[in-house]
Amino acid sequence: MRKALLGVLLLFCLVSGKVSGQEGDFLSPYANLEEFLIVQESIPGLSFQVYFPESEEDSLLLGKSWLPLVSNDSGRLSSTTADLTLLQYLPDTAAQTYSLIFSIYSAPSSTDGVKEYLSTLIRNRDFFPKDKEVLPESDWIALAYKVRYSPFFKNAFTYFIDFKLIGVTFIIFFFFGSAFFIILFMLIYKSRKIKKEELIKDYDHLVVDPLTSLLFEKETEEIENMEDWEVNQYFPTSLLSKPLYKEVLIDRIISLNKKMKGEFKGKLKALYGRTGLVKVTQQKLNSKKWHKIAEALVEVNEMDLAELLQEVKRYSDSSNYHLRSLSVAALLNLSEKSDLSFLRDQTYPLSDWQQMNFLRIIRFVDNYRPLNLSMLLDSKNASIRIFAIRLVRMLGKMDLLEELAKHTPSMNDLEKIETLKTYQELGAHMEVDFINSCLTSDNPELLIQAGKAAGILGNEESLRLITEILEKNKDFRIERTMLRSLKELDQRAFENLMATSSKEDFKRIGNHLNDPLLAHV
């Protein structure tokens, strides 16, 4: 290990030595040190003197252009200077008769000493040597004339070098492209809409008169037995072939059907069949667009198109909320059977909005065609079972209370709450045991509902349970409900409790319950 480390260290020393050695190569482009010094012009701290041995010729030459020389015993010595350019005036003869005396910060130094000094300066980046200027051999323009032109940048299309500019350009194109399509779409949409509205207005005018005269002039049988040419007189074939005209006619008939009653409804239905609009409805039922199918389902429901019920049934458990709502509504309305299996077997939760619509239809249909509502209590879908319990309550189905009671053991808390409300509203005294069992629940919502039901339907056991709850419970809402129930169930027990209890809340609730302005609050 040690050997390896030493080896690495040695290698490092060799490498660093090599690097240091390389740093002394600053003289390589130059013939000698003097040439290097002339190019540099001056170097911090470096100065020199020139010593000439006795020679008349040289001294004359130097005396004219160079430094003043001072004679001494053996020759002549120049004054000290830091201007290295002066070196170029030294005679360039093969037999050098002079010698240079260098000084570094006034201390005499040898040529090697100067080299070492320069090497140190360069290595420490205290001095950056100038490069040797390579002068052209001929005139620049003359040279350029001879060289063939080529672009400075290698990339022929320099635009792509500026990424930001590309970015901005992309954004601009993207924006204008998108904006163009959006504006185009909006303009087309708006102009189509305006055109369509104008056409609808025109068709509306064309439809109203024949409809009015047919409704008031002809009987239902007459409309049913009309020949084709007669129909054409009222509604020309040329117009009936246009989809928008048919759409307007359907809308008109359906809106009239909603407003009218009795005989007129029959006439409108007869007309709907005679004008071939049933086929339009049937086509829409097979459309791929959900809103078209929904329109068809409304038409089926409004115009009593029982012949299309099989196709309607396909949508009774559709994943599209609107389709399954409208489909079930049509089936409830038009189905001749009392069977509600299409509703019982729904796999999607039933919303309150759907329940509200179905309730309206069931309330109406149940008057002349009793429906088998009890089968809904057997549904695997909890929301359908809850709806069934609500139906028992809202339709006042006393005959289903027994059936309902059979289901109570398997009910979840939400179903129990609905059942309690039903018992309370229908006055089901016989179900007091179920109410009492709910009074022991841990679910505060169920407990509150049980308390409310017990207030109206409760017995001695209920009284005991309520008193027990009031002793143990600390929830204000439960306290208020139970005290109200206690008051309804046994006024004397309530007054006794008010008189004896030290609970501040009981007193406040008691006052609340005794305030006539807060009778239902």
Add this chain to the structure above:
Amino acid sequence: MYNFLFYLILELFGWFFLVVSFSVIVIYLIMMVLSSLEMRDYLRKNRFADYGDIVTSPMAPGVSILAPAFNEGKTIVQNVQSLLSLHYGKFEVILINDGSKDDTLEKLISHFELEKTDYAYHPEIETMPVRGIYRSSNMSFRRLTVIDKVNGGKADALNTGINIARMDILACIDVDCILASDSISRMVRPFMEETNRKVIAVGGVIGIANNCDVMDGTVTQYRVPNSLLGRFQVVEYLRAFLMGRMAWTRINGKLIISGAFGFFRTSLVRQVGGYFPKTVGEDMELVVRMRRYMEEAKVPYRVAFVPDPLCWTEVPESEDVLSRQRNRWMRGTIETLQLHQKMSLNPRYNTIGMVSFPFWSVFEKAGPIIEILGVIYTVILVYLGDFSAVYFFALLLLMYLLSILVSSFSILYEQIAFNHYKDKKDLNRLIWTIIIEPFTVHPKVVWWGLKGHWDFIKGKGGWGSMIRKGFKTAEDKKTLNSTTSL
């Protein structure tokens, strides 16, 4: 070295503004598409909805209308009468007199024949003390309950109302709003259509009633306001409601329901502890907290939106009032985002954490800061002589055109969906507003937003340290009630 750093920062800022500009364009174009799809679906679905039954149906949920009032003596009687005459079967009106210093309470008592009751008020959500709860012996006003309490602000007043609300749905409104007679039926529908996903709240569109004719609680004649600020707000409201909120509804990422007209599920509002009275953005904060609660409980849910024009209000046309309103909105946004900072970029919170929060943080909260930084950046570039007119004017023009496109789209949207502004003069005035808005009103809005930031930093109005720390869970607010006196 420093020179290099300085130029590096300049370069980075250059790229940053480029990316922001591109994001703004892409996001707004996406929003335009999303809102179009949502509006198309809404209009289609609405064709098959029959509102005839809802008024009398026993299936329809009850609605508690909560209307806080502070010094509303001049109009309170007409406003309450208008609320009592709404066309719906099962509803109650709870008016909360939030320590008014004028004759609001006296007028209510005398006109509605009110008497103080022995109501056992139980503050499930902690509020300022209640001085009295009033009800009328006249059966015509049986739906009305008036609470008189010590002043504590709008959120505190609403919390008092929530404490005594008896119905399944809460309708939190501004008492001076004009509501369409069928507004409750329409707003309640999404709650009733709930199947797999729980509908926790429903937001509605607020229309601007300035300069319009109103009869029997409905706007009968639409006209654009006369002032530029008023018209600017018409355009802004159309952009916000018809485009922004419709788009957010499409991806179930809506963070705000207007405090002037919002419907909430009562049980859930109580569950999360009601409004947070120590923020000025209580409406946004409640929606975010409710959503956070549902996400933390992993219950599928949605916040619905009804784009029908059902509620109108007068908007401020004076610069002073508008600046204070915008300052408050900005602080509300900052405070809400700060309180629920844990949700930001947190995949646990799905769309709301990964999309809504980053969007609101960058474009709504930091929007004014980015804009002012852009101006400073441009000035520096001009000073250094490094300013590129091509980049600058290209981006400026682009943003200007985008602003015009988005605003025009919103107006066209209004024309296609509702077509209220039938007079061509009104339309022309709106178009002129769109053209000049970026140079006239927008800089002011940016400035007011910056002032909002500054006021937040100074800790104005809010609950400084608490807000900066944020809620750890959606139910933290409930524990605050029991430990902190308001």
